[in-house]
Amino acid sequence: MKRIYIDEQYCIGCRLCEVYCQVKHSKSKKILKAFKKEQKDILSRVLVEEIGHNSFAIQCRHCSDAPCIEACISGAMTKNYNTGVVICNEEKCVGCWSCIMVCPYGVIKRSLASRKAASKCDLCYDEDIPVCVKNCPNEALKFKDA
Amino acid sequence: MKETEKTDYLIIGNSAAGLSAAEAVRKNDVSGKLTVLSNERYFNYSKPLITYFLAGKLSLDEVNFKDRDFYRSNNIILKTSTEITEIDPDKKIAVSPEGRIFKYSKLLIASGGKPIVPQIKISEGAGRKSGPGNYLNKCEGVFTLTTLDDAIALKKYIKENKTKSAVILGGGLIGLKAAEAFLSIGINITIIELAGTILSASFDKTASEILVGRIKKEGSDILTSTTVTSLIISGGRLKKILLSNGRELECDLLVMAIGVKPDTAFMKDAGIETDNGILVNDRMQTNAEGVYSAGDVVKSYDRLSGVFKNIAIWPLAVKQGTIAGRNMSGEDVRYNGGFFMNSVEILGIPVISIGFSSADENGGSGKTPAFAENIEIHKTLNIQSGIYKKIVIKDNRIIGVILLGAIERAGIYSGLITGEIDISEIKENILKDDFGIIQLPEDYRKHLVVGEGIEV
Numbered sequence: 255m256k257r258i259y260i261d262e263q264y265c266i267g268c269r270l271c272e273v274y275c276q277v278k279h280s281k282s283k284k285i286l287k288a289f290k291k292e293q294k295d296i297l298s299r300v301l302v303e304e305i306g307h308n309s310f311a312i313q314c315r316h317c318s319d320a321p322c323i324e325a326c327i328s329g330a331m332t333k334n335y336n337t338g339v340v341i342c343n344e345e346k347c348v349g350c351w352s353c354i355m356v357c358p359y360g361v362i363k364r365s366l367a368s369r370k371a372a373s374k375c376d377l378c379y380d381e382d383i384p385v386c387v388k389n390c391p392n393e394a395l396k397f398k399d400a
Numbered sequence: 401m402k403e404t405e406k407t408d409y410l411i412i413g414n415s416a417a418g419l420s421a422a423e424a425v426r427k428n429d430v431s432g433k434l435t436v437l438s439n440e441r442y443f444n445y446s447k448p449l450i451t452y453f454l455a456g457k458l459s460l461d462e463v464n465f466k467d468r469d470f471y472r473s474n475n476i477i478l479k480t481s482t483e484i485t486e487i488d489p490d491k492k493i494a495v496s497p498e499g500r501i502f503k504y505s506k507l508l509i510a511s512g513g514k515p516i517v518p519q520i521k522i523s524e525g526a527g528r529k530s531g532p533g534n535y536l537n538k539c540e541g542v543f544t545l546t547t548l549d550d551a552i553a554l555k556k557y558i559k560e561n562k563t564k565s566a567v568i569l570g571g572g573l574i575g576l577k578a579a580e581a582f583l584s585i586g587i588n589i590t591i592i593e594l595a596g597t598i599l600s601a602s603f604d605k606t607a608s609e610i611l612v613g614r615i616k617k618e619g620s621d622i623l624t625s626t627t628v629t630s631l632i633i634s635g636g637r638l639k640k641i642l643l644s645n646g647r648e649l650e651c652d653l654l655v656m657a658i659g660v661k662p663d664t665a666f667m668k669d670a671g672i673e674t675d676n677g678i679l680v681n682d683r684m685q686t687n688a689e690g691v692y693s694a695g696d697v698v699k700s701y702d703r704l705s706g707v708f709k710n711i712a713i714w715p716l717a718v719k720q721g722t723i724a725g726r727n728m729s730g731e732d733v734r735y736n737g738g739f740f741m742n743s744v745e746i747l748g749i750p751v752i753s754i755g756f757s758s759a760d761e762n763g764g765s766g767k768t769p770a771f772a773e774n775i776e777i778h779k780t781l782n783i784q785s786g787i788y789k790k791i792v793i794k795d796n797r798i799i800g801v802i803l804l805g806a807i808e809r810a811g812i813y814s815g816l817i818t819g820e821i822d823i824s825e826i827k828e829n830i831l832k833d834d835f836g837i838i839q840l841p842e843d844y845r846k847h848l849v850v851g852e853g854i855e856v
Contacts, residue, residue, distance in 0.1 A: 301836075303834075303836045303837055303838040304838070305838050305839070308838065309838075310838070312837060321715070321811070324715045324718040324719055324722075325714065325715040325718075326465075327446050327448040327449060327465065327714050328446060328449060328465055329446070329464065329465035329466055329467075346462075348449065348452055348457070348458070349745070350448065350743055350744070350745070351743045351745070351750055351752070351807055351810075352714065352715065352743045353811075354743065354752075354807055354808070354809075354810050354811060355741055355742075355743040355752050355754070355807070355810045355811055355814060356715060356741070356811045356814055357811035357815075358811050358812060358814065358815025358818070358819075358848065359811070359812070359815075359837060359848065360808070360809030360810070360811050360812040360836060360837065362811075363808070364750070364807075364808070
């Protein structure tokens with residue numbers, strides 16, 4: 255399957271990946287509307303970590319043996335075995351946060367907006383290329399086969 | 401009349417461990433006959449979700465964790481309302497009380513836990529004629545809360561009696577989850593806990609005090625260092641309870657939430673070794689040939705204490721069930737152990753506790769001097785924002801965590817525990833708000849790279 259690979263040396267910490275991720279997962283899909291009206295409700299599923307000049311963006315690794323799926327008590331977290339994408343069904347999620355407790359990358363967030371649900375990268379399954387990768391100005395994120 | 405059904409794989413238990421095993425078997429063997437038995441009437445449900453049902457947050461149609469298609473697509477024969485009361489590993493059969501016989505090639509016992517029900521005296525009427533007895537059947541108003549049927553019965557009782565208050569016996573996680581459900585439907589609660597503080601096993605004094613404050617703010621009461629000694633009933637119905645401290649409480653609803661223990665009574669003559677749980681090796685195999693076990697019913701390897709323990713939590717049940725299923729269907733894989741962890745929200749406060757979370761600088765209650773050696777505690781407490789974080793470190797490795805109020809990125813800590821990572825170079829950062837992958841020791845960061853595509 256295709257996954258997102260991180261090239262730390264090229265990350266300039268601009269956080270455009272976070273911005274595009276938020277817009278992509280907003281209702282309006284429009285950057286200004288999303289940030290004016292929905293900002294509190296939409297979380298970026300990609301996370302930029304930064305210390306000094308060192309930075310990188312990290313999102314769900316879509317693990318082959320995903321601990322978040324093992325820990326999920328509601329059956330909301332599942333893996334699509336055709337695409338390899340790990341997805342949280344936010345309708346089924348009860349917000350127990352067991353997935354947050356076990357994800358060694360720390361890339362699942364608590365979404366508290368409309369209802370409590372785990373929020374994580376869905377690899378932009380309805381796009382050819384995830385928006386964080388597509389909009390990275392310095393190619394610090396790559397989308398390719400293993 | 402006895403009918404015999406033959407199956408290649410027989411799985412007793414239709415929950416986390418059982419269904420994970422079934423799924424794992426099917427990855428190796430698509431055609432072998434696979435039968436799952438459940439002693440309950442539902443096609444499946446998630447036990448941790450029953451308090452969500454009680455609170456009205458989920459309907460009966462929403463408490464399942466696998467959909468019906470799961471059984472179809474994995475070609476699993478599910479038999480509900482089918483109890484097993486006898487196992488004979490020599491004949492390779494499991495028998496129901498009605499005499500139904502299941503003949504298997506490989507058996508998995510994933511029968512889970514059952515509630516601990518203490519002996520309590522019942523007193524009837526004004527003269528208070530008293531005697532021991534099974535009060536769960538004898539008087540209305542006393543419930544356990546471990547199955548969906550328990551939750552349904554409890555809900556019905558509350559509705560019919562317009563119950564306004566409840567007493568919960570047990571201030572552990574099960575009791576607190578019940579408490580939260582009751583409070584969310586407008587029922588006042590009193591928690592009765594034998595220990596000096598609630599949640600003493602999975603949290604520490606500071607965390608417990610914050611949660612106690614929150615519960616009391618809701619108008620509920622917590623009575624510690626006491627327990628229920630007697631039930632006073634009238635007309636078959638609970639009216640009052642007597643406590644060991646001499647107090648008497650009006651009570652028409654009592655929930656037993658002391659804990660659960662492995663459900664092994666049904667296999668007493670099977671010759672399968674048990675010791676407060678079924679004993680298994682690292683392939684999740686019992687001493688009986690062809691018999692495996694996984695989930696809340698087993699004693700499995702605890703990585704943190706180095707001994708075999710009954711750790712009844714969902715993620716380990718899934719992990720163990722998967723290992724058992726793979727081994728039952730021809731693979732040779734090992735279970736490398738797990739450790740206790742729990743995530744729960746109590747009245748809107750998210751809390752996660754992992755491993756030796758209650759330990760202090762001196763080790764903590766019940767801990768040996770050897771345990772107390774090289775223990776370090778790192779903690780931060782912010783009363784205003786309601787955030788408490790604590791990391792227990794021994795020999796430069798994390799062995800316990802409490803996160804209260806802010807649980808973001810908790811899994812990074814469990815990853816460090818699992819990997820037994822030396823954190824000496826990052827200790828001063830470990831509780832910072834921005835703690836993340838970027839601060840992790842370089843070797844471990846590289847380890848995270850392998851196979852999962854991080855090049856940091």
